[in-house]
Amino acid sequence: MTSTLPATDYDKVRAKAAADVREALQQIDDPKARRATADEMREAAYLNLAIVRPERDQLIAAYAFHHPYDCTPRELCAAFGLSHSNLRQIRIGALGQTWGVAGTKLPSKEDMPGVADSLGLHCTEETGAQAVELAVQFQENDAAWKEALHQIGLATAELAARRLTVPPLERPDFATIRDDARDQVLAEFADITRPDERLERSAEVVIEAQEEMDRLIVERDQLIASLSCYTTAKAVYFSAGLSRTGLKRVMERALRLDRDAKLPTRDDLMQAGQDAGVPFVENAHETLPKIAREYERHRTIREAATQIRDAVIPVLVAPPYQWTHQRIADAAGIPQPYVTVLANA
Incomplete structure (x- = not known):
């Protein structure tokens, strides 16, 4: 990377911001006052997030478009504390396009600087450092926001005297969700015929879908634990798209139990949740079905895109392309031995 950016440990940035929130709240003994x-x-x-985000995104987009050959997406993500899908979302948003629409494409590397200038996304020697500075502020506030929200849930759980009555949970039609998600992927790739382009785009889709799954599963499991411990909700696994065993695994983690340990009885779950620090999540009965739908959609997208990615690998190994296994691995973001297995299949 010929253009240098300040190295930043965003994990430490986030950890310190969250710790500052916890330490401030630990000084307050009354759970009601602590929650307030x-x-x-x-x-x-x-x-603060709403203030910082627009300028941060503009600076990152300007820098990314003006350094298409100096910085790989992975390097840009590391420099600015972003996920792969965050970076793509920022760049697509800067172009005035809608994130998530099938077929949305970025300009070629050759065209990126000119397109950026035409949109007023100019880049100076200070742009990269300025973007990093705002990226740090964004991560600090994002971590503080999430930790404060978590602490609200803990204080609310501490104040709870009885289970909250909630209406029956919605049960999403997961079969239809899977069919629609698969059709979305197939429709996008119907217009991508070149094997190298299919590999690059399918790899992007797999990475983006996995990142969304990693984010959603944390929220999904928090909602499941809150509903199970603090509300009258029944058969939560139906709304979450899980089996009974899957629900048990979630509760084992939430209550900090060993795998296959016996769960507390329903009468004891509330106290067990409080003892384990399970936060109460407001309106979890409404949010869980929405999160479960999104998780299943992204899981199916990842599955469908993985099949497309894996199917094109033998084509790129063979003539006339004759790509090396390492080149394919680098382009797809997967281990080289996995490429070898697919190429020889």
């Missing part, structure tokens, strides 16, 4: 203070901290961090 945490809510104020959450709102302040959220407002």
Whole structure:
């Protein structure tokens, strides 16, 4: 990477911001007052995020478009504390296009600087450092917001005296969700015929879908634990798209139990949740089905795109392309031995 960017440990940035929130709230013994203070901290961090995000995104887009050959997507993500899908979302948004629409494409590397200038996304020697500075502020406030929200849930759980009555949970039609997601992927790739382009785009889709799954599963499991411990909700696994065994695994992790340990009885779950620090999540009965639908959609997208990615690998190994296994692995972001297995299949 010929253009250097300040090296930043975003994990440490986020950890310190979250620790600052926890330490401030630990000074407050009354859970009701602690919850009120945490809510104020959450709102302040959220407002800061809204202020920082637009300028951060503009600077990152300008830098990324003006350094298409100097910085790989992986290097850009590391420099600015982004996931792969975050970076793509920022760049597509800067072009005035809608993120998530099938077939949305970025300009070629050759065209990126000119397109950026035409949109007013100019890049100076200070742009990279400025983007990193705002990226740090964004990560600090994002971590503070999430930790404050978590602390609100803990205080609310501490205050709970009985299970909250909630209406029956919605049960999403997961079969239809899977069919629609698969059709979406097939429709996008119907217009991508070149094997190298199919590999690059399918790899992007797999990475983006996995990142969304990693994010959603954390929220999904928090919702499941909150509903199971603190509300009257029944058969939560149906709304979450899980089997009974899958639900048990979630609760084992939430209650910090060994795998296959016996779960507390329903009468004891509330106290067990409080003892394990399970936060109460407001409106979890409404949010869980939405999160479960999104998780299943991205899981199916990843599965369909993986099949497309794997199917094109033997084509690129053979004439006239004759790509090496390492070149394919680098382009797809997968281990080289896995490429060898597919190429020889």
